[in-house]
Amino acid sequence: MSGHPLSHPALSRVSPYRTADAPEQARPATAEAQRAQSLLPRSVLQGCREVLQRISDQEPRSYGVTSSLRGEGRSTVAVGMALVQWLDYERRTVLVDLDLEHPTLHERFGVSDGTGLADLADGHFAMEDYLQRIAGDVWLLSAGRLREDAPRTLARLAQGTVLPQLGEWADALVFDLPPLLGSPTGLEAARLCATPVMVVRAGLTPLPIVKRATDSLPVAPPVVLNGVRSALPAWIRRATGDWKT
Amino acid sequence: MRFLETLFRHRLLAIAPVILGLLVAAGYEVAQPHSYTSTGDLWVDATTPGQSTAGTNTYVDPSTNQQLVIQELLTSRSFDIAVGERGGLAAYLGAHPGGVATGLAAIPGLKNLLSSSQASVDDQIVTLLATEVTVATAGPQIDTVTATGPTSAIAAGTASAVMAEYATQVAQEQTASDQLAVTYYSQQVGQSLVAEQTAEQSLESFMAANPKVPADGTGNATATALIQAATDATNAYQSLLQQYDTAELTLEDVSNNVGFRVIDAPQAGTPVSTTKKLLGAGLAGLLVGIIVSLLIMSALTAADKTAYRAEDIKRALGLEVAGSIGRVAGGTSGASPQGTQA
Numbered sequence: 001m002s003g004h005p006l007s008h009p010a011l012s013r014v015s016p017y018r019t020a021d022a023p024e025q026a027r028p029a030t031a032e033a034q035r036a037q038s039l040l041p042r043s044v045l046q047g048c049r050e051v052l053q054r055i056s057d058q059e060p061r062s063y064g065v066t067s068s069l070r071g072e073g074r075s076t077v078a079v080g081m082a083l084v085q086w087l088d089y090e091r092r093t094v095l096v097d098l099d100l101e102h103p104t105l106h107e108r109f110g111v112s113d114g115t116g117l118a119d120l121a122d123g124h125f126a127m128e129d130y131l132q133r134i135a136g137d138v139w140l141l142s143a144g145r146l147r148e149d150a151p152r153t154l155a156r157l158a159q160g161t162v163l164p165q166l167g168e169w170a171d172a173l174v175f176d177l178p179p180l181l182g183s184p185t186g187l188e189a190a191r192l193c194a195t196p197v198m199v200v201r202a203g204l205t206p207l208p209i210v211k212r213a214t215d216s217l218p219v220a221p222p223v224v225l226n227g228v229r230s231a232l233p234a235w236i237r238r239a240t241g242d243w244k245t
Numbered sequence: 246m247r248f249l250e251t252l253f254r255h256r257l258l259a260i261a262p263v264i265l266g267l268l269v270a271a272g273y274e275v276a277q278p279h280s281y282t283s284t285g286d287l288w289v290d291a292t293t294p295g296q297s298t299a300g301t302n303t304y305v306d307p308s309t310n311q312q313l314v315i316q317e318l319l320t321s322r323s324f325d326i327a328v329g330e331r332g333g334l335a336a337y338l339g340a341h342p343g344g345v346a347t348g349l350a351a352i353p354g355l356k357n358l359l360s361s362s363q364a365s366v367d368d369q370i371v372t373l374l375a376t377e378v379t380v381a382t383a384g385p386q387i388d389t390v391t392a393t394g395p396t397s398a399i400a401a402g403t404a405s406a407v408m409a410e411y412a413t414q415v416a417q418e419q420t421a422s423d424q425l426a427v428t429y430y431s432q433q434v435g436q437s438l439v440a441e442q443t444a445e446q447s448l449e450s451f452m453a454a455n456p457k458v459p460a461d462g463t464g465n466a467t468a469t470a471l472i473q474a475a476t477d478a479t480n481a482y483q484s485l486l487q488q489y490d491t492a493e494l495t496l497e498d499v500s501n502n503v504g505f506r507v508i509d510a511p512q513a514g515t516p517v518s519t520t521k522k523l524l525g526a527g528l529a530g531l532l533v534g535i536i537v538s539l540l541i542m543s544a545l546t547a548a549d550k551t552a553y554r555a556e557d558i559k560r561a562l563g564l565e566v567a568g569s570i571g572r573v574a575g576g577t578s579g580a581s582p583q584g585t586q587a
Binding site: 054210 | 253254551552562563564568569570
C-alpha cells in the first residue's frame with residue numbers, strides 16, 4: 001500500500017460503474033443507481049441537477065459547497081452533487097470533507113473518522129486506504145483526525161500533491177467546505193476548489209449575512225436555495241405564475 | 246408577494262387580531278345595557294330664539310340656528326340638571342346607582358374600576374346627556390331632538406324635557422328682556438304723568454288768575470302756550486301708557502312667543518335594535534382587527550431579511566440561483582448507508 005497514493009487496484013482509472021466503458025456492467029450500475037438515488041430525497045437530487053446543468057461544463061470539475069453559516073444544508077448539497085455527477089454524467093466523483101474542524105460526512109455514511117484527509121496532508125499514507133465508496137463510482141474522502149490546527153493542514157493541502165492527484169484520478173471533485181462566516185477556515189478551504197457553490201437556507205439566513213459571505217469570495221458563486229417551501233396556496237401560485245416554488 | 250408569503254406563513258398571527266377584534270367588539274356590545282330612544286320635532290319660526298342674540302347668522306336656516314343653541318345649552322351643567330330633573334333621569338339615577346353605566350364601565354369586571362358610582366347624580370346626568378341626546382335638523386324649519394335612555398319612559402321624558410327646558414330658558418331670557426321694557430315704560434309713564442299733571446295745574450292756575458281769558462286761550466299767548474303744553478303732556482302720557490301696556494302684554498304672553506313650538510311630542514321610547522348594534526360593533530371590530538393584522542404582517546415582512554425565492558436572492562445580492570431544493574419533511578439529510586472501504 002505504498003508508492004503512488006492511487007496505486008491500489010480498486011482505484012484503477014477505469015471505473016467499473018462507467019456503463020459507457022463497460023456495457024456489461026450496466027445491470028449492476030442500474031442497481032447501484034437505484035441505491036444512490038435512495039440516499040437522498042428526490043428534491044435534493046433534482047436541485048443538485050439544476051445546479052450542475054449550469055456549471056458542469058466548467059473545468060476543472062472541482063466544486064466546493066459552502067454557505068454563510070452552519071446548518072444551511074451544505075453537506076447534503078455536496079452529497080447530492082457528488083451523486084448526480086455519477087448518476088447523470090457517469091463521472092467518477094470524490095466527495096471530500098474539507099470541514100476539518102466539524103466533519104460530518106463520515107457519520108452520515110457510517111464510516112470511520114480515524115483516517116482521512118488530515119492524514120493524507122502529511123503524505124505518509126496511501127490514498128486508497130482512505131477513499132470509501134458511497135455508491136456507484138462516488139467515493140468519500142473523510143476529514144480524518146486533525147493532528148495540527150486546521151489552517152495549517154489546509155495550507156499543507158494547498159501546497160501538497162494530494163488534491164491534484166485526486167483531480168487526476170477522479171472526473172469530478174466535490175468538497176464539503178466549512179461555512180464562510182461560521183468557521184475560521186471557510187475562506188481558505190473555498191480557495192482550494194475551482195468553483196464555489198453557495199448554499200442559502202430559505203427563510204433562515206439573513207441576506208445581509210449571505211452578502212457578507214459571498215463578498216469574501218473571489219468570484220460570485222452560483223447559489224443553491226435550500227429548503228424552499230412556499231406558504232402560498234396552490235391557486236395563488238398558479239395565478240401569479242409562481243408555481244415552481 | 247413577500248407580504249402574501251408572510252401572511253400565509255403566519256396565518257394564526259394574521260387571523261388572531263381579526264378574531265380578537267370581533268370578540269372584543271361583540272363582548273363590549275353585549276355588555277352594554279338595553280337602551281331606548283325617543284324622538285320629538287320642533288317647528289322653528291324664528292331664526293333667533295326670542296330676542297336672544299344667539300344664532301344671529303341670517304344666512305343659516307332657522308332650524309340650524311336653534312339647533313346650535315340647543316346643543317350649546319346641552320353643554321351647560323345647569324341646563325342638563327334641569328333636563329334630568331324634569332325628564333325623570335335624576336330620579337332614575339337616584340334609584341339605580343350605576344344602573345346606566347355605559348362603555349367600558351358597563352363590563353362587569355370593570356364596573357367598579359371605571360363607573361362613576363361615586364359621582365353625584367348631577368354629574369351622571371351631565372355625563373349621560375352629553376352622549377345620549379342629539380339635536381339634528383330635519384329641514385329649514387324643523388329640529389329633531391332624540392334622546393336615549395335606560396327605559397322607554399326616561400327616553401321620552403328626557404326628549405320632552407329638553408324641549409320644555411329649552412322653551413323655559415328662552416322664555417326666561419324673553420321675560421328678562423320684556424321686564425326691562427315694562428320697567429322702563431313704567432318709569433316713563435310715571436314721569437309723563439307728573440309732567441302732565443304739572444302742565445294741567447299750571448293751566449288751571451293761570452285760568453283761575455285770569456278769568457276773562459276764554460277757555461280755549463284765544464287772544465292770550467300765555468294761555469295758548471299753557472294749553473298746548475298740557476295737550477302735549479297728555480299725548481305723551483297716553484303714548485307711553487300704550488307702550489307700557491304693550492310691554493306688559495308681551496311679558497304676560499312670553500311663553501307663547503319663544504320662536505318655536507313642538508309639532509311632534511316625544512312618544513314612549515322604542516328599544517334600540519341589539520342585532521343592529523351587534524352587527525355595527527362586529528363590523529367595527531372586524532375593521533380594527535384587519536388593520537392591526539395588516540400592520541403586524543407589514544412589520545413582519547419588513548423585518549424579515551431572509552430569502553424565500555430565487556427572486557429575493559437576485560434582487561438583494563445580484564446573484565443567480567442555480568438551483569432550488571424544496572423543503573423535505575424532517576430535514577434534507579439523506580439516508581446513512583454504510584460506506585465501502587476501497
